[in-house]
Amino acid sequence: MHNFFRVLRIALRHRLTVIASVGCSLAIALLWGGNITAIYPIVDIVMAGKSIPQYVDEHIAETETQISELDxxxxxxxxxxxxxxxxxxSVRLNLDYQTSEIEDKQTKLAQLKRWAPWAHQYLPNTAFETLTLVCLGLFLGTILKSIFRIAGAYCTTRLRHLTAFELRKQFYRRTMRLDLSTFGETSPGDLMNRFTGDVNLASNGTQEVFGTALRAPLMIVVCLAGAAWISWQLLLLTMISAPLSGYAIHWLAKALKRSNRKALEELSLVYDRLEETFGGLKVVKAFTSESRERSRFHQQSKQFYRKSMRIAFYDSLVSPLTEMMGIGMIVAAVVAGGYLVLNQQTHLLGIRISQDPLTHGWLTLFYGFLAGASDPIRRLSGIFNGLQKSLAASDHLYELFDRESEVVDPSVPVALPSPVGRIQFRDVSFYYKPEEPVLRGIDLTVKPGETIALIGPNGCGKSTLMNLLPRFYDPQQGSVSIEGVDVRNVRIRDLRARIGVVTQETLLFDDTLAENIRYGSPGATDEQVVAAAKRAHAHKFITEKLSDGYNTMVGSRGGRLSGGQRQRIALARAILRDPEILILDEATSQIDVESERLIHDVLEEFVQDRTAFMITHRPSTLSLANRIVVMEQGKIVNVGSFDELAAKCQLFRRLAHLNQRESA
Incomplete structure (x- = not known):
């Protein structure tokens, strides 16, 4: 419930919409109860062939007679x-009781006499005209209630969409602040489920709370208040079955919330399966594994189906329970009320039920109020499962929302020196899982303006080591510093503003080529964008091969471009950013042979006067480095120039394919 209350607090920020929703619900409840009261004048006045003025006059005379007899x-x-x-x-008690009766009847007589002149002046004098007036009032009341229902539905729907809008923005902002390890633990399908399904279900709950969940109890309260006004003793007698039904509904609420939570988790797995299959569709088809993937999807969907059917079972119990409670109340009311009216009694089982014997009209109105309360109870049972879904979705959503990032800004940030000085990795150790260390005691010092190449087998920790510099992760042991300043003491935004990164998995956004190049430098002019593209040797294919040039939409993840084209756009993006520290993680791996020499010239120029790290196995790129760091199993095993390592390090020769070149 706590997390759902957090969603409701978002909705409560929109005060005018909330006030309008509450006001509409209150008006609907009052009009609902007011329409039911039309039963009494029809049964006890109109059906007796009287008008309201006649009825008032008769009651004045009857009450005066009763007072005279009591006197x-x-x-x-x-x-x-x-x-x-x-x-x-006993005589004194009887005297006190009858004295109290006289006072009550005198109060009633005074009220009737106040009403009598008004009734004679404004109300019709015949039974049919009275019936027409009551029906007209009932019709106008229904029209007015319908207007409030339309306004209330609009306000609650607006509140739902506003809440979803705010919740989605908050969640997106929060997830953008999380570190990469959190995204590694959370699958894309689960994230999409939280952003879509959980947000929608949670915001739907606000519509139900400020709609049916607010309106229905108000209608019930108005109806029960009307029944209590007729005889609260009889109302209590008819609600004997309510506590048992309430306990059963409470049990169902817990079961439904638990089942909805499990169903949401299964749905996340279904999303994962879809994302994985569609993302690797080419591989699936290449290995003709369609039937295998269909089987895996079938099993995942079947699990979700089973969880959904458990929810359906619990949900099916809600309506019968509320119906049994309603029938129990009605049966008790019919038996007890029928006994009182048919025998003109005021006591039942020794308990006083009313001051005067109930008439057919009063009892019928009492039944009408009970029936009026049963309809909103039925509506509440209809939204019961929906609210439980909202509670479960809120918990699932805020589970990730409340997760703290392991990489956070320091409380008192330190400014980085300008220009960037010496970079040091001191006794750095890192692991994703404690039992699987990735880096072990790394010590490396890089001078300002030096170009360092990192080479090593797959999984030796090259990329992980570079991820520590811009603080994508923090080491569990040791430190990474720039000119003596630990990067953990620097504001993350300030640190990453000085670093440019080009990765092997080039990601472009579904926007124009120009905006993708400008992504790291939003203030860059069109001329600067073109200049960066020229330096990355991307300008030619942009202007000659793409019909819209720099305004070409690249598609989702840059899917409309080839791998080499995407890589050159990413290089242009880094060139435009003009960072003091450059990290190239296999950045030239997808560049064709024809472009390799040109890109080599670009990098040779671009790394001048800046500190650069290159993860690569290409000898042409390795030759650009002042020093090459050879890594194996999370450790640095050798450091030197290209020629030094080629002469003394067999691992380097094998990784750089020098042995094959010599034999060729």
Missing amino acids: ESVARLRETLRAEGAGQS
Whole structure:
């Protein structure tokens, strides 16, 4: 419930919409109860062939007669007390009771006499005209109630969309602040499920809360208040079955919330399966594994189906329970009320139910109020599972929302020196899992303006080591510093503003080529964008092969471009950013042979006067490095120039394919 209350607090920020929703619900509830009261004048007045003025006059006369009879009875009781002494406690109790009756009836008489002139002046004098007036009032009340229902539905729907809008923005902002390890632990399918399914379900709950969940209880309260006004004792008697049904519904609520939570987790796995299959569709088809993937998807979907059917089972119990509670109330009311009216009694099982015997009209109105309460109860049972889904979705959503990033800004940030000085990795150790260390005691010092190449077998920790510099991760042991300043003491935004990164998996956004190049430098002019593209040797294919030139949309993840084209756009993006520290992680791996020499010249020029790290196995690129760091199993095993390592390091020769070149 706590997390769902957080969603409701977002909705409560839109005060005017909330106030309008609450006001509409209150108006609907009052009009709902007001329409039900039309039963009484129809049954006890119109069906008796009377008008309201006649009914008031008769009740005035009847009440005056009752007061006169009570006065005579009180006088006799007082004579008895004087004659027999003050010891007659039963007589005195009877005297007090009848005195109280006189006061009640005098109050009632005063009210009737106040109403009488108004009734005679404004209300019709015949039964049919009275019936017409009551029906007209009922019709107008229904029209007015319908207007409030339309306005209320609009307000609650607006509130739902506003809440979803704010919630989605907050969640997106929060996820952007999380570190990469969190995204490694959370699958894309699960993230998409939270962004779409969880947000929608949670915001749907706000619509239900400020709609049916607010309106229905108000309608129930109005109806039960009306029934209690007729006879609260009879109302309590009819609600004997309510506690048992309430406990059963509470049990169902817990079961539904638990089942909905499991269903959401299964749905995330279904999304994962879809994302994995569609993302690797080419591989699936290449290995003719369609039937295998269909089988895996079938099993995943079947699990979700089973969880959904468990929810359906629990949900199917809600309506029968509420119906049994309603039938229990109605049966108790019919038996007890029928006994009182048919026998003109005011007591039941020794308990006083009413001051005067109930008439057919009052009892029918009592039944009408109970029936009026049953309809909103039925509506509440209809949204019961929906609210449980909202509760489960809120918990699932805020589970990730509340996760703290392991990489955070320091409380008192330190400014980096300008220009960037010496970079040091001191006794750096890192692991994703404690039992699987990735880096072990790395020590490396890089001078300003030096170009360092890293080479090693797959999984030796090259990319992980470079990920520590811009603080994509923080080491568990040791430190990474720039000119003596630990990068953990620098504001993340300030640190990454000085670093440019080009990765092997080039990611472009579904935007124009120009905007993709400008991505790291939003303030760059069109001329600067073109200049960067020329330096990356991308300008030619942009202007000659693409019909819209720099305004060409690259598609999702740059899918409309070839791998080599995407890589050159990524290089242009880094060139435009003009960082002091450059990290190239297999950045030339997808460049064709024809472009390799040109890109080599670009990199040779671009790495001048800046500190650069290159992860590569290409000898042409390795030759650009001042020093080459050879890594194996998370450790640095050798450092030197190209010629030095070629002469003394067999691992380097094998990784750079020098042995094959010599034999060729």
